[in-house]
Amino acid sequence: xxxxxxxxxxxxxxxxxxxxxxxxxxxxxxxxxxxxxxxxxxxxxxxxxxxxxxxxxxxxxxxxxxxxxxxxxxxxxxxxxxxxxxxxxxxxxxxxxxxxxxxxxxxxxxxxxxxxxxxxxxxxxxxxxxxxxxxxxxxxxxxxxxxxxxxxxxxxxxxxxxxxxxxxxxxxxxxxxxxxxxxxxxxxxxxxxxxxxxxxxxxxxxxxxxx
Amino acid sequence: xxxxxxxxxxxxxxxxxxxxxxxxxxxxxxxxxxxxxxxxxxxxxxxxxxxxxxxxxxxxxxxxxxxxxxxxxxxxxxxxxxxxxxxxxxxxxxxxxxxxxxxxxxxxxxxxxxxxxxxxxxxxxxxxxxxxxxxxxxxxxxxxxxxxxxxxxxxxxxxxxxxxxxxxxxxxxxxxxxxxxxxxxxxxxxxxxxxxxxxxxxxxxxxxxxx
Numbered sequence: 001x002x003x004x005x006x007x008x009x010x011x012x013x014x015x016x017x018x019x020x021x022x023x024x025x026x027x028x029x030x031x032x033x034x035x036x037x038x039x040x041x042x043x044x045x046x047x048x049x050x051x052x053x054x055x056x057x058x059x060x061x062x063x064x065x066x067x068x069x070x071x072x073x074x075x076x077x078x079x080x081x082x083x084x085x086x087x088x089x090x091x092x093x094x095x096x097x098x099x100x101x102x103x104x105x106x107x108x109x110x111x112x113x114x115x116x117x118x119x120x121x122x123x124x125x126x127x128x129x130x131x132x133x134x135x136x137x138x139x140x141x142x143x144x145x146x147x148x149x150x151x152x153x154x155x156x157x158x159x160x161x162x163x164x165x166x167x168x169x170x171x172x173x174x175x176x177x178x179x180x181x182x183x184x185x186x187x188x189x190x191x192x193x194x195x196x197x198x199x200x201x202x203x204x205x206x207x208x209x210x211x
Numbered sequence: 212x213x214x215x216x217x218x219x220x221x222x223x224x225x226x227x228x229x230x231x232x233x234x235x236x237x238x239x240x241x242x243x244x245x246x247x248x249x250x251x252x253x254x255x256x257x258x259x260x261x262x263x264x265x266x267x268x269x270x271x272x273x274x275x276x277x278x279x280x281x282x283x284x285x286x287x288x289x290x291x292x293x294x295x296x297x298x299x300x301x302x303x304x305x306x307x308x309x310x311x312x313x314x315x316x317x318x319x320x321x322x323x324x325x326x327x328x329x330x331x332x333x334x335x336x337x338x339x340x341x342x343x344x345x346x347x348x349x350x351x352x353x354x355x356x357x358x359x360x361x362x363x364x365x366x367x368x369x370x371x372x373x374x375x376x377x378x379x380x381x382x383x384x385x386x387x388x389x390x391x392x393x394x395x396x397x398x399x400x401x402x403x404x405x406x407x408x409x410x411x412x413x414x415x416x417x418x419x420x421x422x
Contacts, residue, residue, distance in 0.1 A: 021321045024234035099324045106320045108378040110232045113310045122378040152375065153368060153391040156384050160371025164363065167319040167333040173367050180364040180395060187398075 006044045008034040013056045017103035022053055022110040022118070053107060054121045060103045061125025065132055078140045079185045082154060086178025089158060090171040098169045101162040129155050142188045150188055154181040217255045219245040224267045228314035233264055233321040233329070264318060265332045271314045272336025276343055289351045290396045293365060297389025300369060301382040309380045312373040340366050353399045361399055365392040 012034035016025040027049055031038050045052040071088065072081030092100055108122040133151030138144050157177040164173035223245035227236040238260055242249050256263040282299065283292030303311055319333040344362030349355050368388040375384035 019324050021232055021234055023232055024321055024325075101320055104378075105374045108374050109312055109317045109320055110235055112377040113230050114235075119378060119380075123380070126375055126378050149387045149390065152384050152387040156371035156375050156388050157364060157368050158371065159374045160367035160369065163316045163319050163370045163374075164337055164367050166323040167315075167330060167337050169330075169334070173363050176360045176363040177367050179360065184391060184395070 005034075005036050005040050009036055009041060009044065009052070010056055010059055013052055014060050014103045015100070017053075017056060017060075017106055018100045021106040050115060050118060053111075053115075053118050057104055057107055057118065057121040057125055061121075061128055064102075064104075064125075065128055068129070068132065072136060078136050079182050079189070081136075082185060083178055083182045086158065086161075086174055086181065089162070090165075090174040090178070093162075093165050093171055093174060098166050101166050102159060105159050105162065126155065137185065137188070140185075140189060142185075146188055150184060153184065157181055216245075216247050216251050220247055220252060220255065220263070221267055221270055224263055225271050225314045226311070228264075228267060228317050229311045232317040261326060261329060264322075264326075264329050268315055268318055268329065268332040268336055272332075272339055275313075275315075275336075276339055279340070279343065283347060289347050290393050290400070292347075293396060294389055294393045297369065297372075297385055297392065300373070301376075301385040301389070304373075304376050304382055304385065309377050312377050313370060316370050316373065337366065348396065348399070351396075351400060353396075357399055361395060364395065368392055 009030060013025065013030050016029060016033065027041060028038075030036075030052075031041055041052070042048065045055065068085055071085050072078060075081035075084055104122050104125050107118060108126075112119040112122065130148065130151045133154060134144070134148040137147035137150050142150065157180060158174070161173040161177035165171055220241060224236065224241050227240060227244070238252060239249075241247075241263075242252055252263070253259065256266065278299075279296055282296050283289060286292030286295055315333050315336050318329060319337075323330040323333065341359065341362045344365060345355070345359040348358035348361050353361065368391060369385070372384040372388035376382055
């Protein structure tokens with residue numbers, strides 16, 4: 001069976017998880033929306049929905065990580081890059097009428113207590129984001145411990161803002177979270193620049209924090 | 212039928228939503244764990260699971276709001292109160308082996324796109340928390356617009372930290388979010404004290420921000 005079918009199943013399932021969660025997504029719905037024969041699902045994923053779920057979480061984790069890296073690479077600095085990422089998330093919410101949240105968050109809330117392989121997949125995806133964010137922040141001159149905390153609160157801030165934005169049908173929570181994340185990064189960069197306790201690869205924009 | 216049965220149904224359903232989400236919670240599971248006759252569910256909630264869900268979201272919204280107000284009232288100031296609230300959330304996660312997230316967040320992610328009365332109930336609950344937080348922060352001397360943004364990012368930070376903590380089986384995200392929220396409040400209080408652009412009811416602890 002062509003692997004294009006497998007890709008369509010994975011893409012469709014990720015979209016359904018974003019909108020209805022893991023538990024609320026049915027196998028018939030997946031094959032119908034992916035225009036795939038029912039047998040193809042068990043052909044590609046012999047472990048059924050749980051195996052498919054693990055694959056979708058891993059794939060989404062990689063794709064969002066690549067998106068984050070691409071946006072930060074295009075930006076003039078990490079603070080601008082993080083701000084751009086939040087602005088992009090707000091735009092997707094508007095375009096999808098507040099339907100598309102994070103598929104990994106919905107899986108984590110739905111089944112973290114009852115499906116250990118799926119929980120581990122969500123943990124690995126979040127860990128990869130935390131590591132990537134912390135590495136970027138440390139490279140910008142923030143001490144490693146502080147960089148990890150900032151990565152955690154930035155990612156947590158975005159995930160929580162998705163919850164509020166979906167409920168309130170407003171991008172205000174994502175915008176507020178983006179402003180708070182960039183302000184915290186600016187403040188940490190400014191602190192590291194003045195105290196000089198972190199490695200600073202050629203930073204020259206040590207502007208004052210404006211919170 | 213005694214209303215104690217109704218209370219047990221509401222309490223049990225809230226716990227099941229925290230662990231399995233709205234979609235993952237079944238009616239048979241509810242009446243079984245609540246030790247209630249099946250007929251009692253439709254006696255108290257003729258609209259079935261959707262009506263029960265709306266009641267549970269409203270009740271949880273009120274209970275967490277009362278808890279927040281009680282913890283802040285006991286604390287010496289708003290910054291300490293918010294820190295205590297996050298510390299309490301981390302303790303509950305540890306005690307429940309990371310099973311208990313927020314029942315309103317799981318409902319919001321599960322059904323915000325497909326059940327408008329339930330989405331409205333989650334929006335009303337979050338709005339009541341945002342208003343209460345903003346009112347407290349404004350009373351402490353922070354300008355109203357800034358107070359609303361701080362309330363939004365504090366609540367969003369907690370909800371997102373629940374997602375990460377459940378996935379990672381660690382309280383680190385909740386602890387980092389609590390530290391970030393109290394640092395942002397401290398910074399806003401310090402800024403309002405120095406710039407004098409907000410009403411300050413007898414504040415004297417204008418300490419420097421430490422981010």
